[in-house]
Amino acid sequence: MSLEDDRDIRREGIGLRWPFxxxxxxxxxxxxxxxxxxxxxxxxxxxxxxxxxxxxxxxxxxxxxxxxxxxxxxxQPGLYGPLIRSFEIAVIVVVFQLMFGTLIAYSTVRAKVFGAKTLDTL
Incomplete structure (x- = not known):
C-alpha cells in the first residue's frame, strides 16, 4: 500500500486508526x-x-x-496553643496556594508557556 493509497482511503472516509x-x-x-x-x-x-x-x-x-x-x-490547656497554631498555618497555606494556583492557571491559559500541557494534565 502506497502513500497515495493512504490518502485516498482517508478522503473516502474509511480512515486509518493511528496506532498510538x-x-x-x-x-x-x-x-x-x-x-x-x-x-x-x-x-x-x-x-x-x-x-x-x-x-x-x-x-x-x-x-x-x-x-x-x-x-x-x-x-488539656497545653494543647490549645499548638491546635490554634496549626489552624493558622493551614489558613495561611490555603490562601497562598489559591493565589499561586490562580496565577499559574491564568498564565498557562493566556500565554504560550513551556510545559503548559503538562500543567493541564496535573
Missing amino acids: RRTTLEKTLWTVIVWFVFGLFVLGPLATVFAFSFTSSVLSGTGTFTLRWYGQLFS
Whole structure:
C-alpha cells in the first residue's frame, strides 16, 4: 500500500486508526487506575488514622468506639496553643496556594508557556 493509497482511503472516509491513539475504554481504565492509586497511597493512611482516633487502644485498631482522645485534646490547656497554631498555618497555606494556583492557571491559559500541557494534565 502506497502513500497515495493512504490518502485516498482517508478522503473516502474509511480512515486509518493511528496506532498510538487510545480508545475511550483505555482512557477510562487509566483514569480509574490513577484515582485508585491516589486513594490508596494518599487518602488510605489518612482514613486509617481517622478511624484509629475513635478507638480506645493507642497502638492497635482494635477496641471499642470512644471519643476519649478528642476529650483529652480539648480538656488539656497545653494543647490549645499548638491546635490554634496549626489552624493558622493551614489558613495561611490555603490562601497562598489559591493565589499561586490562580496565577499559574491564568498564565498557562493566556500565554504560550513551556510545559503548559503538562500543567493541564496535573
